[in-house]
Amino acid sequence: MTGIARLNDIGIGVCPGHPVPVPFTAVIIQGCTMTISEGMPVSNSNSILMCTCGHTAIPTMFSSNVIAEGGGVHRLGDLGVNNAGGTYVISLAGATVIAGG
Numbered sequence: 001m002t003g004i005a006r007l008n009d010i011g012i013g014v015c016p017g018h019p020v021p022v023p024f025t026a027v028i029i030q031g032c033t034m035t036i037s038e039g040m041p042v043s044n045s046n047s048i049l050m051c052t053c054g055h056t057a058i059p060t061m062f063s064s065n066v067i068a069e070g071g072g073v074h075r076l077g078d079l080g081v082n083n084a085g086g087t088y089v090i091s092l093a094g095a096t097v098i099a100g101g
């Protein structure tokens with residue numbers, strides 16, 4: 001089990017959608033509206049992330065049995081993909097509220 005990701009938590013990856021692949025940081029910019037963890041809205045499978053390279057991203061890996069507002073929670077170490085095909089891994093998330101599945 002790992003920490004639940006929340007609004008403003010980040011993932012890191014490399015984006016192939018540029019003349020030369022560029023490293024990016026993906027910031028969770030949309031989370032749940034009423035589910036709060038460690039003071040911030042929880043991120044789930046429906047969250048949207050904004051990448052520093054200019055692309056947007058969505059979670060592709062999340063809990064299958066810890067559900068918040070209809071979507072599995074996004075966690076430290078989970079993966080996602082941006083709209084240029086770049087993958088990210090969540091590298092910063094909540095430290096004390098964890099979820100498995």
Ligand SMILES: [Zn+2]
Pocket residue numbers: 015016017018024051053054055084086
């Ligand atoms: Zn990009």
